[in-house]
Amino acid sequence: MTAAPPRNRLIALTAGELADRLAEALDVYIAAMGYPPGTGRQRRSLWLEHSRRPGWRAMGWIDPAGSLLGIAYGYTGSPGQWWYEEVHRGLRRAGLTEHPWLDDYFELTELHVRPDAQGGGLGEGLLRALLAGTGSSRVLLSTPEYGSRPPGRAWRLYRRTGFHDVLREHRFAGDTRPFAVLGRELPLDPARPSR
Ligand SMILES: CC(C)(COP(=O)(O)OP(=O)(O)OC[C@H]1O[C@@H](n2cnc3c(N)ncnc32)[C@H](O)[C@@H]1OP(=O)(O)O)[C@@H](O)C(=O)NCCC(=O)NCCS
Secondary structure, three states: OOOOOOOOEEEEEOHHHHHHOHHHHHHHHHHHHOOOOOHHHHHHHHHHHHOOOOOOEEEEEEOOOOOEEEEEEEEEOOOOOHHHHHHHHHHHHOOOOOOHHHOOEEEEEEEEEOHHHOOOOHHHHHHHHHHOOOOOOEEEEEEEOOOOOOOOHHHHHHHHOOOEEEEEEEEOOOOOOEEEEEEEEOOOOOOOOOO
């Protein structure tokens, strides 16, 4: 009988484990987003600060050699956080303060898969595992608009998993790019059977 081939593992990361793998996690982020290498240094302290926030959780994919293939994290949103205040401003501006979007939500802050590992369902695995057991009523995230281009993989993933538009063409302070804020109620619907 032949042994089953070694498989990638989806694991929950503690704040200490993420700190130990921070350089590798930031490499995944930079490669996935196509950002210049220096971006990682700027993000280091922010990611560590996020890992101390209430409700913080992180998941990662590890390949059989122990390398990180994907990373996702988020935390409980609350007033006073930069992202909360920015989205609150956007909702007010759009006259959308009636909906309880910001009352009890988990902010999906980062979700990235190394480019050579994309396209096989790892991103959806991260998203589902991260959002299972957040304790929040809903999840919110922001993602760059795709404009006139066809929707990319992140957009297809969010639509497939039932995310709705909360804000479109939102401008976060200090960033000239338009962003969409997407959200949905939790829990997520069960996954479709894999193809
Ligand atoms: C967005 C991102 C995290 C998605 O991760 P991914 O692993 O590439 O994407 P998915 O889990 O959606 O899987 C991709 C494809 O595999 C398919 N798939 C799902 N399960 C599968 C399985 N078991 N076997 C084979 N294919 C599968 C999906 O249907 C999907 O098809 P599509 O992309 O053609 O629509 C990743 O592409 C990425 O890091 N992108 C750049 C960074 C980024 O945009 N991050 C989000 C910022 S907001």
